[in-house]
Amino acid sequence: MNEISIFNATGTAEASVDTMPHSIEAEQQLLGAILTNNDIFDRIASVVGPQHFYDPVHARIFDCCAARLSKNALASPVTLKSYMEDDEGLAELGGGAYLVRLAASATSAFAARDYAQMIYDLAIRRQLIQVGQTISSKASKVDVASEPKDQIVEAEQALYALAESGTSESGFQSFLRAVTDAVNVANAAYQRDGGLAGVSTGLVDLDKKLGGLHKSDLLILAGRPSMGKTSLATNIAYNIAKAYKKGTLHDGTEGAVNGGVVGFYSLEMSAEQLAARILSEAAEVPSEQIRRGDMTEVEFRRFVHAAKQLESCPLFIDDTPALPISQLAARARRLKRTHGLDVLVVDYLQLVRGTGRSENRVNEISEITMGLKAIAKELMIPVIALSQLSRQVENREDKRPQLSDLRESGSIEQDADVVMFVFREEYYKEREKPGDHEMDKIAIWQEEMERLRGKAEVVIGKQRHGPIGTVELSFEGRFTRFGNLVKPWQQDGGAGGDVGF
Numbered sequence: 001m002n003e004i005s006i007f008n009a010t011g012t013a014e015a016s017v018d019t020m021p022h023s024i025e026a027e028q029q030l031l032g033a034i035l036t037n038n039d040i041f042d043r044i045a046s047v048v049g050p051q052h053f054y055d056p057v058h059a060r061i062f063d064c065c066a067a068r069l070s071k072n073a074l075a076s077p078v079t080l081k082s083y084m085e086d087d088e089g090l091a092e093l094g095g096g097a098y099l100v101r102l103a104a105s106a107t108s109a110f111a112a113r114d115y116a117q118m119i120y121d122l123a124i125r126r127q128l129i130q131v132g133q134t135i136s137s138k139a140s141k142v143d144v145a146s147e148p149k150d151q152i153v154e155a156e157q158a159l160y161a162l163a164e165s166g167t168s169e170s171g172f173q174s175f176l177r178a179v180t181d182a183v184n185v186a187n188a189a190y191q192r193d194g195g196l197a198g199v200s201t202g203l204v205d206l207d208k209k210l211g212g213l214h215k216s217d218l219l220i221l222a223g224r225p226s227m228g229k230t231s232l233a234t235n236i237a238y239n240i241a242k243a244y245k246k247g248t249l250h251d252g253t254e255g256a257v258n259g260g261v262v263g264f265y266s267l268e269m270s271a272e273q274l275a276a277r278i279l280s281e282a283a284e285v286p287s288e289q290i291r292r293g294d295m296t297e298v299e300f301r302r303f304v305h306a307a308k309q310l311e312s313c314p315l316f317i318d319d320t321p322a323l324p325i326s327q328l329a330a331r332a333r334r335l336k337r338t339h340g341l342d343v344l345v346v347d348y349l350q351l352v353r354g355t356g357r358s359e360n361r362v363n364e365i366s367e368i369t370m371g372l373k374a375i376a377k378e379l380m381i382p383v384i385a386l387s388q389l390s391r392q393v394e395n396r397e398d399k400r401p402q403l404s405d406l407r408e409s410g411s412i413e414q415d416a417d418v419v420m421f422v423f424r425e426e427y428y429k430e431r432e433k434p435g436d437h438e439m440d441k442i443a444i445w446q447e448e449m450e451r452l453r454g455k456a457e458v459v460i461g462k463q464r465h466g467p468i469g470t471v472e473l474s475f476e477g478r479f480t481r482f483g484n485l486v487k488p489w490q491q492d493g494g495a496g497g498d499v500g501f
Contacts (some may be wrong), residue, residue, distance in 0.1 A: 020054070020125075020126045020129060021122045021125045021126060021129075022054035022055075022122050022126070023054075023118060023119070023122060024054070024055060024058075026115045026118045026119055026122075027053055027054065027055060027058045027115075027119055028058070028102055028105065029105070029106060029107055029111070029112075029115050030044065030048075030112060030115040030116055030119060031058060031061055031062060031065075031102050032102040032103050032104070032105055032106030032107075033106045033107070033109055033111075033112040033115070034062075034065055034075065034112075035065070035075065035076055035077055035080070035099065035102055035103040035106070036103050036106045036109075037109050038065075038069055038074065038075055040109050040112045041065065041066070041069050041075075043112065043113055044112055044113055044116035045066070047113065047116040047117055047120055048062075048116040048117075048119050048120045048123075049062075050062045050063040050066070051123070052119050052120050052122075052123035053119065053123075054122070054123070054126070056089060057087070057089040057090050057093060060084070060087060060089070060090070061080065061084070061090070061099070061102075064080055064083055064084060065080070068080070068083075076103070077096065077099035077100045077102070077103050078096075080099055081095070081096035081099060084099075124162065127162055128162065131155070131158050131159060131162060134158070135151070135155050135158075138151055138154075139151060153326075153327050153330050156330050156333070156334065157326060157329075157330055198210070198211055198212025198213045198214040198215070198217075198382065199212050199213040199240055199256075199259070199260050199342060199343055199382065200212050200213075200239075200240070200243065200258075200259075201213060201236045201239060201240070202235070202236065202239030202240070202243070203235075203236070203239075203471075203473060203482065203483070203484055204484045205471045205472065205473070205484065205485070206458060206471045206473070209460060209463075209466065209467065209469060209471050210418065210460075210463070210466065211465065211466060213240075213343060213382035213384070214382055214417075214465065215376075215380045215381060215382060216376050216377045216380055216381070216382075217376060217382045217383070217417040217418060217464075218369070218372055218373045218376050218382075218383050218385065218415060218416050218417050218418075219382060219383065219384045219385070219416065219417065219418040219419075219420065220349070220385055220386075220387050220406070220412055220416040220418065220419045220420065221233060221384055221385070221386050221387070221420050221421075221422065222386070222387040222388070222389050222401065222405075222406055222419065222420070222421050222422070223386075223388075223389060223401065223421055223422035223423065224388075224389050224393055224401070225388075226427060227422040227423060227424055227427065228422050228424060228456065228475060228480070228482065229348075229386050229422045230268070230269070230277075230347055230348075230386065231277065231480040231481070231482065232422055232458070232482050233264075233345050233347055233384060233386055234264075234274060234277050234278055234281070234480075235281060235480075235481060235482045236345075236384070237262045237264050237278075237315060237343070237345050238278045238281065238282070238310075238313070238315065239259075240259050240260050240262050240342070240343050241259060241260070241261070241262045241313040241314050241315040242259065242309075242313055243258050243259030244256055244258065244259035244260055244261065244313070244314050244342075245257050245258040245259060256340070256342050259342075260314075260342025260343050261314040261316070261335075261339055261340040261341050261342050261343075262314065262315045262316070262341075262342065262343045262344075262345065263316050263318070263332060263335050263341050263343070263344045263345070264315060264316065264317045264318070264344075264345045264347070265318050265319075265320075265323065265328060265344070265345065265346045265347065265352075266317055266318070266319045266347050267319070267320075267321055267322070267323060267346070267347060267348065267351035267352065268347055268348060268351060269319070269347070270319050271317040271318075271319040274317055274319070275310075275317070276290050276291065277480050278310065278315075279303065279306055279307060279310065280479050280480060280481075281479050281480060281481040282306035282309065282310060283299070283302045283303040283305070283306035283307075284302065284479055285299045285302060285303050285479070286478040286479065287479070287480060290303065314339065314340070316335060316339065318331060321351070322351065322353050323352060323353065324352070324353045324354070325352055325353065325354060325367065325368050325371035325372070326371075328346070328352060328371070328375075329371060329374070329375050329378075332344055332375055332379060333378075333379065336379050336381075341379060341381055342381055343381060343382055343383075343384065344375065344376075344379075344381055344382070344383045344384070345383075345384045345385075345386075346372065346383065346384070346385040346386065347386045348385070348386035348387060348388060349365070349368060349369070349372075349385045349386060349387045349388075349412070350365070350387065350388050352368045353368075354367045354368055362411070365411055365412065366411035366415075369385075369411045369412050369414075369415040369416070370411070370415055372385050372415075373415045373416075387406060387412060389401055389405045389406060389421070390405055390406070392405060393405050399423070399425070399428050400421075400423055400457075400459060401421035401423060401459060401461070402461065403419060403461045403462060405421075406419070413462065416462065417463070417464045417465070418460065418462060418463045418464070419460070419461045419462040419463075420458050420459065420460050420461070421458070421459040421461060422456065422457075422458060423456070423457045423458075423459055424455075424456045424457070424475060425452050425455075425457070426449065426452040426453060426454075426455065426456075426475075429445070429448055429449055429452055454474055454475060454476065455472060455473070455474065455475065455485065456472070456473045456474070456475040456482060457470050457471065457472055457473070458470070458471045458473060472485045473485050
């Protein structure tokens with residue numbers, strides 16, 4: 001008899017409150033099909049596992065079949081009987097005779113995958129009920145250590161994990177499909193202005209080097225304090241949000257055809273401070289003047305105008321301090337679900353907490369970088385994570401950062417698709433000013449400062465999909481703004497000065 005529980009509109013079981021949805025008959029038919037034709041196992045192994053069977057005896061039979069077949073050995077009623085003689089549950093059902101009955105009652109092999117899918121779907125239903133019961137049980141207990149907001153995050157994670165389980169088409173895919181995907185990406189780049197495969201940063205030379213920000217990539221933007229890594233990240237975030245344009249994508253779905261929705265985790269600065277930085281860049285009013293309210297009427301009008309323009313920008317800021325990587329992921333999923341999400345920025349990596357209580361900081365950073373890479377792949381978005389550099393940079397004569405300067409560098413270097421360093425030589429040269437009595441040295445120092453003034457470098461130390469090298473940018477410290485640096489040969493053509501974004 002088929003023992004599938006029927007649910008009514010309210011979600012309660014009509015047959016019995018305690019009966020979980022299951023089908024013993026479907027499990028018997030699938031096991032019988034495997035025992036009579038072992039080749040069926042390969043077709044259903046990606047759909048169903050022993051954990052999906054309702055009857056624990058059926059789960060153990062399936063597990064025993066899997067173990068035999070993994071060794072290229074025969075799985076039949078005769079061979080399984082010797083391995084399961086001591087199984088009390090099987091003995092209650094008739095022992096070896098039950099295995100023979102399973103094989104004898106098996107129907108067509110063509111229906112095996114349908115039975116496997118049915119068993120999987122019923123198992124998911126049971127897990128949904130269990131998640132609901134767990135949520136209800138936790139919510140009913142008033143516990144000081146378990147805040148409601150934490151319970152909501154846990155519930156979201158449990159439901160999302162359940163939704164994701166079994167949805168990814170794991171295993172091999174045909175080369176034709178892989179080639180088709182690659183051609184679609186290349187075609188999108190060909191059709192887009194500037195020939196970018198990814199989201200434009202608004203910095204022309206950086207885009208040429210990276211090809212834009214690619215989906216599922218983890219990009220590390222590192223630098224010593226005062227180099228401007230937060231400024232560069234906010235500039236890129238603002239530029240992407242400002243260029244956002246919604247439309248129909250090549251696959252027929254709706255999404256960002258230009259720019260994108262940006263999520264910004266500001267773990268160091270408050271949302272207000274970050275907004276002031278972006279407003280400073282957009283209005284061209286120094287940030288310290290904005291803080292003091294020391295603006296002329298013209299500057300204030302520019303400031304208000306910039307603020308109105310920013311109102312429509314899809315830039316979302318979360319300034320919760322010391323956010324665990326699990327909550328960071330849950331909030332990113334929620335943003336993607338509610339408003340969409342095309343780029344995620346984390347400022348900065350060392351301020352994110354791991355989920356465990358690891359005393360080893362290197363292991364914790366490894367968990368965080370792996371978590372960020374998982375978010376990038378799961379949500380199919382580029383993730384830009386800022387990172388601090390160790391002090392050993394300051395001890396070298398050449399202050400240009402290297403991959404080995406990354407703090408807790410092993411995991412960061414390994415998990416990242418792109419590693420970039422922000423470097424402003426002007427910052428260091430400014431602190432090397434000779435004494436006023438050294439006239440010759442001062443003249444040389446002034447020449448050097450003139451050459452370096454308003455310039456910054458982004459050193460690409462690692463890139464999986466392209467070349468490494470250095471990109472020169474302009475930097476206006478008053479507005480904390482990076483821009484496209486006009487080359488000497490471009491100035492003759494009337495290109496003007498440094499182009500900001």
